[in-house]
Amino acid sequence: MNPIPSHEHPFCSSCERLSLAVVWPTGFHAPSATHRMNRQRKRPSPAGVDRIFCTQPAIRFPRWLGFLWMAVMLLGCKPSKSTPASESPAPNAPIRIGYVLHGLNQFTETIAQGAKDAGLAEDVSVEVVGPAGFSTTSDAIALFEGLVLKKVDGLVVIPMPGEVWVTPIRQAVERGIPVLTANVTSAGSKARTWFGQDEFASGVILANELRKFLNQQNKTEGTIVVGMCAPGVSVLVDRYEGFKKGMAGSRFQITQPFDVNTEDSANYSAWENLVGANPKMVAIVGLCSMDLPNLAKLKKRTNGEWLVAGYDLSRETLDAVKIGTVQIVLGQHPYLQGHLPLLALTRHLKDKQPLPEGWIDVGTEIITKQNVESIYRREVDIKQQTQWYAEFISRNFTNLQAIAKPLPGSRR
Secondary structure, eight states: OOOOOTTSOTTOSSOOOOSSOOOOOTTOOOOOHHHHHHHHHHSOOOTTGGGOOOSSOOOOOOHHHHHHHHHHHHHOOOOOOSOOGGGSOOTTOOOEEEEEOSOOSHHHHHHHHHHHHHHHHHTOEEEEEOOSSSSOHHHHHHHHHHHHHTTOSEEEEOOSSGGGGHHHHHHHHHTTOOEEEESSOOTTSOOOEEEEOOHHHHHHHHHHHHHHHHHHTTOOEEEEEEEESSTTOHHHHHHHHHHHHHHTTSEEEEEEEEEOOSSHHHHHHHHHHHHHHOTTOSEEEEOSTTHHHHHHHHHHHHTOOSEEEEEOOOHHHHHHHHTTSOOEEEEOOHHHHHHHHHHHHHHHHHHOOOOOOEEEEOOOEEEOTTTHHHHHHHHHOHHHHHHHHHHHHHHHOSOHHHHOBOOOOOOO
C-alpha cells in the first residue's frame, strides 16, 4: 500500500504541513489489504481512514493518545481560503462550449454530430444536450441554465420558440458567456449570430418545385394541405408564408397551417386525420422534420395518389424519395448548424477573433428522385458526412465575418 504524506490528508481541502506522522495506536496493527476489505464490507468507514500511514519511523503511543491524535487529524484541519479547483480552471484547461438542442430526433442528431466534429477539429470540449421532446421548452431552458452554472466558455442554443428565450440568453450574456443561435431565431435576444437557411425563400422554392410536379400530372387546381408542427414559431411561419407566395397566381387552394404536433405518434395521428378529411387533395406539405416519414407511411398504407413535399433529410425520408413516395424534400444543412457556431466561438475564444454579426446563411438543398443518390451516402454514413462537410466548409466558410449579413427581415 502506498503511504500518504502527512500534508496530503484526504479529509481536508488544505491542511497545514504536519511534522509528525500518524501511526496506528499501541495494540493496533496495520491491517492487511484483505482484512481491510473485509472490515469495510462489514462496516464502511470514512474514505481514507484505513490509508493513513507514514514514511517516517513509527512512534508508539498509548491507545487513548492514538485515538486523540486521529481526532485532531480529522477535525483540526483549517478550511482552505482558495477557490476550489472545480471552480477555477487551470490556465491550460480546454475551452468548454455547450450546445442546447430543442429536442431529440434524427435531424438534431446531425446537428449534434456537426458540433462534436467541430470540437474534435478545434480541440475544445463540447457538451450537447436537449430535451427528449420538442414541446418541453422549460426542460431546454433548464439545461441551458445548467450549462451557465457550469461556467462554460460559450453557448449555442436552438431557441424554440424564440420569444421565451430572450431572458435566458440575456442572463447568460450578462455573466460573460457569448451565446449564438441556430435553426430558430430569437428576435430581440442578445445572441450575436444566427445560423440557418433563408426560411421564407425556402418556402418559395418548395412551392415552385411542387408546381413542376403538379404540372407533370396535368393538375392545375385542387387543394394543398399544409401542416405545421409548432404553430407560431417564426421560422415555420416564414416557410408557410413563402410557400403561399410561391403558389400565388395559381388556381390551387392552400389550406391554413394545421397543427400537427411535434411528438411522433401525435404527429402521425394528426396527419392521418387530415388525410381522411381531404380525400380529394392533390398534395400535402409538412414544414417540420418529423412530418415526411409519417406522411410516407400514411401514403403507402392508404395507397394515396397525392404528392408529398416538405423538409429535412432523415434516412426514412430519403428512402421514401428513392421509391417515389415523397416527391420533394428540402435540406437545410443541419450539420452546418451544429458545426459553424462552434467554429465561430472557438475562433473567438482561442484566437480572439470577433464573432460574426447577424446571420450566417447555411443554404437550402433541393432533393428529388433524380438527385437523391448523390447525397444519400453523405446523410446516412457519419464518416462520409464528416469528410464531405470538412471539404465543403473549407471552400465556403473560411471567413465567417466576411459572409455574415443582416438577419432576414419579415416578408410576410
